[in-house]
Amino acid sequence: MERSRRYPKLCSKDKCTACAACYNVCPHKAIDMQEDKFGELFPVVDVNLCVECGLCERICPELGGRGLYRHEPSKIYYAWLKDASCRKQSTSGGVAYAISKAIIRKGGHVWGAAYDQDMELRYVEANALPELKGIQKSKYVQSAVGDAFAVIKKELQAGDLVLFTGTGCHVKGLRSFLGRDYGNLLTLDLVCHGVPGAGVFRKYRKWVESRYGDKMTCYIPRPKRAGDGQELGYYALAKFKHRDDIKLEKRDNSFFVGFQHNLFLRSACFDCQANGKERYSDFTVADFWGLGKLEQFKPYKERTRGISMLALNSERARVFFEEFSSELVYEERTYAEASLTNTQYYRSACPSSRRETFRHDFAEKSWDELADSYMKYTTKEYILYYIKKFTPPICYYMLNYWRNG
Numbered sequence: 001m002e003r004s005r006r007y008p009k010l011c012s013k014d015k016c017t018a019c020a021a022c023y024n025v026c027p028h029k030a031i032d033m034q035e036d037k038f039g040e041l042f043p044v045v046d047v048n049l050c051v052e053c054g055l056c057e058r059i060c061p062e063l064g065g066r067g068l069y070r071h072e073p074s075k076i077y078y079a080w081l082k083d084a085s086c087r088k089q090s091t092s093g094g095v096a097y098a099i100s101k102a103i104i105r106k107g108g109h110v111w112g113a114a115y116d117q118d119m120e121l122r123y124v125e126a127n128a129l130p131e132l133k134g135i136q137k138s139k140y141v142q143s144a145v146g147d148a149f150a151v152i153k154k155e156l157q158a159g160d161l162v163l164f165t166g167t168g169c170h171v172k173g174l175r176s177f178l179g180r181d182y183g184n185l186l187t188l189d190l191v192c193h194g195v196p197g198a199g200v201f202r203k204y205r206k207w208v209e210s211r212y213g214d215k216m217t218c219y220i221p222r223p224k225r226a227g228d229g230q231e232l233g234y235y236a237l238a239k240f241k242h243r244d245d246i247k248l249e250k251r252d253n254s255f256f257v258g259f260q261h262n263l264f265l266r267s268a269c270f271d272c273q274a275n276g277k278e279r280y281s282d283f284t285v286a287d288f289w290g291l292g293k294l295e296q297f298k299p300y301k302e303r304t305r306g307i308s309m310l311a312l313n314s315e316r317a318r319v320f321f322e323e324f325s326s327e328l329v330y331e332e333r334t335y336a337e338a339s340l341t342n343t344q345y346y347r348s349a350c351p352s353s354r355r356e357t358f359r360h361d362f363a364e365k366s367w368d369e370l371a372d373s374y375m376k377y378t379t380k381e382y383i384l385y386y387i388k389k390f391t392p393p394i395c396y397y398m399l400n401y402w403r404n405g
């Protein structure tokens with residue numbers, strides 16, 4: 001009599017983070033990571049190739065995983081790169097870059113999220129300083145893991161030094177995939193608001209490309225101003241193959257508005273299992289928005305240039321800090337201050353009340369229609385936008401203080 005088959009039961013779609021640990025671990029290549037209509041990646045098992053070994057179930061971090069534990073941060077700093085031009089290339093103070101640079105200097109491999117030539121985001125490896133440029137800056141879209149974990153494992157087994165930088169859920173996925181601690185691995189995660197599926201960004205990018213008649217080569221959601229710091233209004237910057245950069249404002253900036261309003265984040269992001277004070281990573285980096293709210297911090301101009309929050313979570317991170325601290329201006333602060341106006345450090349984002357109807361409409365409607373229906377700033381946001389645009393920075397900070405407390 002033929003035995004009934006037991007196909008693997010991976011975690012449910014609302015818990016899956018697309019970490020691809022299951023895909024990387026399957027010895028029979030029976031798992032493929034496939035996009036749904038939002039471009040969100042999920043594993044699909046080919047039952048003809050699967051031998052029911054159960055490895056993928058044991059490794060899935062959202063089903064418990066292997067060898068996972070969290071670190072309690074013992075040191076928290078505000079920090080920024082002394083090198084002003086590198087700092088400008090990063091989203092906040094450039095701490096992720098400082099750590100990456102130290103790894104490269106020691107002959108190690110740095111993994112991080114970078115766009116490819118088609119503006120699709122994936123984890124790539126950098127082995128030389130110029131290769132770090134693509135990894136710098138926040139990209140507000142899901143990064144595809146691909147075969148990265150399997151390659152990292154080989155590098156670790158060969159005794160190479162490896163730094164993996166990415167979302168907390170992907171650090172967790174990597175650690176579960178490895179299943180044991182490697183003394184030559186360092187991990188860095190971001191305080192993370194959540195990620196949209198690649199399909200949402202793709203649809204927006206194509207809309208921008210047809211509007212401006214050129215291929216987009218770079219999208220910067222929070223650019224720093226050409227002069228001394230961050231632009232105070234809401235706009236993103238697009239770079240193109242042939243034409244000059246375009247400042248994407250108002251309706252042109254609809255993707256960023258939808259991102260800010262939690263309209264199209266992945267389901268797992270609303271119950272994030274990687275955030276919290278204790279982390280799966282060695283380092284945690286973020287924007288230090290709460291700086292100065294509990295303890296004095298006077299140099300206002302530095303805020304406009306971007307200031308990182310750096311948490312040293314593990315003993316390994318505390319030791320490695322010596323390798324790059326000379327590149328930074330830094331000072332020790334507290335978790336209370338670091339998390340004060342950065343709720344995603346310890347709590348998941350709340351979905352937009354219109355998320356479900358957006359998901360219903362997404363495939364049927366054009367980006368124009370979606371932007372008109374779903375991606376507009378509220379009146380309060382508009383008032384703040386115009387006040388910010390026409391007031392000097394000091395008033396902006398007073399307003400921010402009034403708004404955030």
Ligand SMILES: Cc1cc2nc3c(=O)[nH]c(=O)nc-3n(C[C@H](O)[C@H](O)[C@H](O)COP(=O)(O)OP(=O)(O)OC[C@H]3O[C@@H](n4cnc5c(N)ncnc54)[C@H](O)[C@@H]3O)c2cc1C
Pocket residue numbers: 089090091092093094095096097111112113114121135136137138139140141142143165166167190191192193194195285286287288308309342344
């Ligand atoms: C989707 C997303 C949401 C975020 N939400 C918050 C938040 O709510 N609060 C907060 O304080 N900070 C948030 N950040 C982090 C913050 O914007 C900065 O990325 C962080 O402070 C690092 O800045 P940096 O100047 O040190 O490094 P940068 O030089 O800007 O380096 C960027 C680093 O982020 C990684 N990265 C960029 N985009 C992605 C991506 N899509 N997936 C995986 N890894 C990526 C790169 O691998 C690189 O290591 C978020 C970042 C992302 C990507």
Ligand code: SF4
Pocket residue numbers: 008025026027028029030031045049050051052053054055056057
């Ligand atoms: S049960 Fe084993 S063979 Fe089947 S998909 Fe999972 S890892 Fe692959």
Ligand code: SF4
Pocket residue numbers: 010011015016017018019020021022023043059060061062063173
């Ligand atoms: S291992 Fe990762 S990608 Fe696979 S089902 Fe679990 S969370 Fe999803």
Ligand code: SF4
Pocket residue numbers: 017167168169170192193194195266268269270272273274275
């Ligand atoms: S919010 Fe959590 S689940 Fe979503 S991408 Fe960030 S770390 Fe992963």
